Amino acid sequence: MNKNDFAITPPMGWNSYDYYDTTVNEEQVKANADYMAKHLKKFGYEYIVVDIEWYSNDAGTKRYEHQYIPFGDDEMDEYGRFIPSPSRFPSSKNGAGFKPLADYCHNLGLKFGIHIMRGIPRAAAERHLPVFGTNVTAADIADPGSICGWNPDMYGVRNVIEGQAYYDSLIQMYADWGVDFIKCDDICDSWMYRDEHFSGWHETRMLHEAIMKTGRNIVLSLSPGPAHIDKAFHYCDNANMWRITDDFWDKWELLKNMFWRCEMWQDHVKAGCFPDCDMLPVGTVGAGFGEERLSNFNYDELMTMMTLWCMFRSPLMIGGELTKMTDGDLSVLINEDLLELMKDGWKAAQVYRDDRYAIWKSQNKALEKTVFAVFNLSDEYKEFEIDLNTIFDDSKEIYHFKEIWSKSYVESGQILKLTIPPHGVKAFK
């Protein structure tokens, strides 16, 4: 079994965080799964991911004060493993866990994923709960000096055999439920520790080993970013995707910044190994955060985002509530000319970038195809004259392109003249 086979192409799906924060429940997950099966599955979207604190019974009840309630009311089994909150996920009762919900997704032809925090629950350590399959307790494998800087639920797990046993039993339980995707948080970057003290480095490996032992193809996604570029081998060795940015939201500064991040990581995109630009804040977001809103991105910005994500071959995880998608939102997510670039065989590279504009080019050598895009990174309408010799190895007298978003056809000499709105893009195949 080779972890790179779990995700030959970048995973695509939906994640509950951008809309629900910590509060999503079973009914809501199912509604999104239904929508995906009906509208998005045929374009390649398949993962339904339940994000952070699905084990919390009181999630969201002190939102004015805490995003994550310290010493809160969390659901765990007798081995210190978090299980779903029964009030939020009724089908999980009586030890069923997420199996019914995973089955639901599988029956729709989809895959099912969950979020976990690195480590073992602090409460399990305080209560000295046994570690499954060992004669030690959580207190013995929890590292009381390894905590998360922003979430109070866990302690890091020590790099010992019994620590591996904990992760093995945890991931096996999730595999038994039918989980296909695990997004592990507080493990890719930590603002709290200097490198050598961050136990997340060995815990990444422990998680990978635990997944291998299950024999189940579980995609491993690491969060939050920004990932450390000098650790690229380590991420790639153990995980399928890792965040190259802190949380991405619908702000132009963050989107513009992503061009720099993609430039830095472009050579690290490989089958099974995907630097991750984070969720797509398309449509309606923010409800769980107390401010339900339409994405602050206008359509030029949404097209810029999708073009960059697809060319770079980032995973595509939709952040907006699916059932509230408009046709316009949907059209951004399902542009087939773009989604084509997510397939195996395509490889992209930045051609140029300065503060005003960027050019990316994606090639499929087997198909002898090239797609390129020009992004207007400035805040004004701009005219560009692109020398096609900087993009194509052998020059032609006349080029014929299809512009991917407008679906219009263009004929050009060596100099391609373009007008692009602020924050907008034109992409040509």
Next chain:
Amino acid sequence: MNKNDFAITPPMGWNSYDYYDTTVNEEQVKANADYMAKHLKKFGYEYIVVDIEWYSNDAGTKRYEHQYIPFGDDEMDEYGRFIPSPSRFPSSKNGAGFKPLADYCHNLGLKFGIHIMRGIPRAAAERHLPVFGTNVTAADIADPGSICGWNPDMYGVRNVIEGQAYYDSLIQMYADWGVDFIKCDDICDSWMYRDEHFSGWHETRMLHEAIMKTGRNIVLSLSPGPAHIDKAFHYCDNANMWRITDDFWDKWELLKNMFWRCEMWQDHVKAGCFPDCDMLPVGTVGAGFGEERLSNFNYDELMTMMTLWCMFRSPLMIGGELTKMTDGDLSVLINEDLLELMKDGWKAAQVYRDDRYAIWKSQNKALEKTVFAVFNLSDEYKEFEIDLNTIFDDSKEIYHFKEIWSKSYVESGQILKLTIPPHGVKAFK
């Protein structure tokens, strides 16, 4: 009440750590108190300080693995306040706390001190124990993101009214017991946090306020070091002493290094405000650490240490087990010519320092007295020629000095010629 009146001169006493680590018990404390009353009190030593984890029932039982046992068996009252382990301190049973032991010391004419960790017990937060005098619980005031990098017992306390109430109730209980000295740990320097995130800054102030409210003169000592020189005002504003070094032990490198630290802090020594060079590893130390030993310092080094500490006016806390002191050890600790310099009115300054030697000078302007010392910081016997014009403002033809350690008398012209053994000192009055 002014905190600077609690410690007009640098506190002097004994601390259990260097010999007992976490394990000292009542009988041992009393034996040291008896010794102090008999042999050291008349020289100014008066504090008997019980160091770290006197609340731990299992302290020292996993010493090969943990100095501080995570999720260990700690004794606390119903308000989440640590109380003495009854097996180790039998007189503390039935709610007596340290009052009987404090009384014992007071009856000997001594003062009694304890060590505390910054914060509130993690176990109190997990158990949602009530905070005395409030309607909230430990879970509400504990900051789950504020931990100690090396001890697993506590969470930092949030900067809220109920947090102050916790500290008030804690310090009031200790005042009621008769505590005269509190050494708070994990509060002076933290290797874990970048400055702005370290909750110890506000907790220092909370402790000071809690002490003021008791109306009892409780000396506040901050640990560990190195203290941040740019925070000197903050330490001085709230505490009586603060460590300017990480743990000091019987290694020459650490002692040599202290000259640099004293150089840096010399202008900050004031009544009620004492930069602290840490305990004196004199005599027998290390038992609780599994290696009972005589101090690695030879007598030249011990004299150098005492001379620097006394001239600089560091607090003097003896680290060795008192009942095992030899006459030689004792003679180092009770040199009256040196201890004179600890009194109010003396002020010292470094005259010169390089890698080979240092000169310090202490003056009492009211008494028109000057004491100076020449330290050989090199590893060899060295001859020095000291130009006394660099030390005394008005020159004389002939100087007459008493060398403080040998108690010999010296006559010198402007150039004082000295031979000093490696790591040794000559001090003149």
Next chain:
Amino acid sequence: MNKNDFAITPPMGWNSYDYYDTTVNEEQVKANADYMAKHLKKFGYEYIVVDIEWYSNDAGTKRYEHQYIPFGDDEMDEYGRFIPSPSRFPSSKNGAGFKPLADYCHNLGLKFGIHIMRGIPRAAAERHLPVFGTNVTAADIADPGSICGWNPDMYGVRNVIEGQAYYDSLIQMYADWGVDFIKCDDICDSWMYRDEHFSGWHETRMLHEAIMKTGRNIVLSLSPGPAHIDKAFHYCDNANMWRITDDFWDKWELLKNMFWRCEMWQDHVKAGCFPDCDMLPVGTVGAGFGEERLSNFNYDELMTMMTLWCMFRSPLMIGGELTKMTDGDLSVLINEDLLELMKDGWKAAQVYRDDRYAIWKSQNKALEKTVFAVFNLSDEYKEFEIDLNTIFDDSKEIYHFKEIWSKSYVESGQILKLTIPPHGVKAFK
């Protein structure tokens, strides 16, 4: 000779920089000296200091592009020592140097100072000019890897005997001219080098030694800041004053910030050793910078500045053009109740500071006098109730004060009630 005797109290005078930048000439210097002798000398102001690049013939001619012209037209003698630009300082011709101008000041009962850059001219090294009194050239003692981050004139001087010879000959020449004050730049802080590589540390000592060798009382002032608090002993050992701030200008943010700097350095103010808050931008400034203007500080801010500088006992170097001072400006500079605090025997300390207000207190124990000031650091009119028990050791029923700026008299109980304008101060004796 003891360098601390050169400046028992903080130096006071005028500096050409704030008004003239690099361009001041002889006539202008004399006009300011005349003014000082007539109006300011009696209050203690005595130094007339010619600031940066008095050796430059083309200073200021490319001001739009360079403050300091690279590879410019600088005047130096055959030993690579800068001498005054003869076109700007006509009396300096024929080898007279600044002697005539220094004499002019001395005849007015004033003292004369100059600015120098750390190091030896780059042009002297390129031209292999001889080092006076040695058989080596500038190329041998210049460290080509030690430059200034913002001024292109010099290379640092290597820590070798011939390097000391260069500094000796330089300072002796200046002593022969009658220079009383040297402000050395690029030597207190450097943004360019990590500590261990900064040759300014040894060059500070070389300058001090060179001054001692002249036998002339030349005050040594180090610039720019912020000085490193952990190097306080080093500054104090070699210099009389050192900047604790980067260039100070007439902006409230910088003035407010100075309270934090003074808090940090207050224990380091000693006879001969003065942490320096930088020039006073009072009156008319900025002409040489291309924007002649009245100080942006209003009178409340000017009074706050003067009160802090005087209580802290910073050197007082007036930055505005003296001949353009209004009576109002002058009144700020010559408040005798405040200037009294600059004398020997006064010692100040911050009592309290937060973001809204600060209290300072200055005491003269011999005279049994106390002065205190309350500063409104906020942007609004504020009422304050000051508990006088936090300021005075022994409380009275009734206190009588003179408010220093309004010269009004106040009677108060334990709680002193005050209204202070934004950025303003009330100071009481």
Next chain:
Amino acid sequence: MNKNDFAITPPMGWNSYDYYDTTVNEEQVKANADYMAKHLKKFGYEYIVVDIEWYSNDAGTKRYEHQYIPFGDDEMDEYGRFIPSPSRFPSSKNGAGFKPLADYCHNLGLKFGIHIMRGIPRAAAERHLPVFGTNVTAADIADPGSICGWNPDMYGVRNVIEGQAYYDSLIQMYADWGVDFIKCDDICDSWMYRDEHFSGWHETRMLHEAIMKTGRNIVLSLSPGPAHIDKAFHYCDNANMWRITDDFWDKWELLKNMFWRCEMWQDHVKAGCFPDCDMLPVGTVGAGFGEERLSNFNYDELMTMMTLWCMFRSPLMIGGELTKMTDGDLSVLINEDLLELMKDGWKAAQVYRDDRYAIWKSQNKALEKTVFAVFNLSDEYKEFEIDLNTIFDDSKEIYHFKEIWSKSYVESGQILKLTIPPHGVKAFK
């Protein structure tokens, strides 16, 4: 013209530095060229590179004191462009420059390269020499705040049109001489500047543009390292190779460390873009440094080095004096099984690395070939059992390999058993 076509495969050749330091002369260069043409050319080695300070007439004359003599006797033309020292390179006289020596190499079927320092000579700026093709002087384009931390020859060039003109004229002159390879120093990493202040970033681009303008295929090599991994796009955009390490020498620690560096950079190896492990200290080195010696590497270490460099596809620049090569040294340099991996189409990746051993694998997908190597990074003889399933995608019952260094043939089941000497390697095709 596309810079990536200049170096489809990693450049291979000889560089004068490791043996000659700054002192190589024409005769010596020719002798090495002769040797290369005769013994190494057929294996792909083709570049003869004259390293640092070929323009210095007094290079090496103060070696006990300076590697690079400050303000030394350097040869430059009237436009401030360095030209060869005529005493060292007689054929360069009368304006011929390196053309005769380049011709000599070309006639042998080899290519000719030189080292340059980033920037413009400091002496040119001091002398205000004109910039070719402009009406400004060196003083106008030199940035006096941009120097090299270890070599005193140059100032950085400002990012202005006339600065580009300087680089254009410099590179055009070198192109006219027939230079095929430029190693620019002080441009890849600088220990002196924080990133944003380092003028090397724009000077890299200026050099690239200057090369493009010549129309000549000049390979651009950047030094010193370690290159910044987050700047990979920038290096790749402008240069053909860049050092990923500080100077590499014949010390095991440096060689072991290179495994970590190659791990980090492995995804950035592309046609025209080669992360560079630095010169190969094989044979006799060090003469110019005052200690002529045989490489400290034993043959196991040399084979390890060559195997890593070839698999990683680092440029191969021989550091030892060619005319002193033994047959043994030569055999390390010309192993054809290994050199095969330098060709286009091969791509390598680390399979595993810990402190004891590493596995690398190189694949040529078109040829369906795989080569792998096992490196013993420990200091002892070790037996290894390598699971071939971790290396090959589809498993076989029996594998047949040729071990590349011993040229022996091996038959293995799924577990390959090996014994490898300390610091040694076995490589299999």
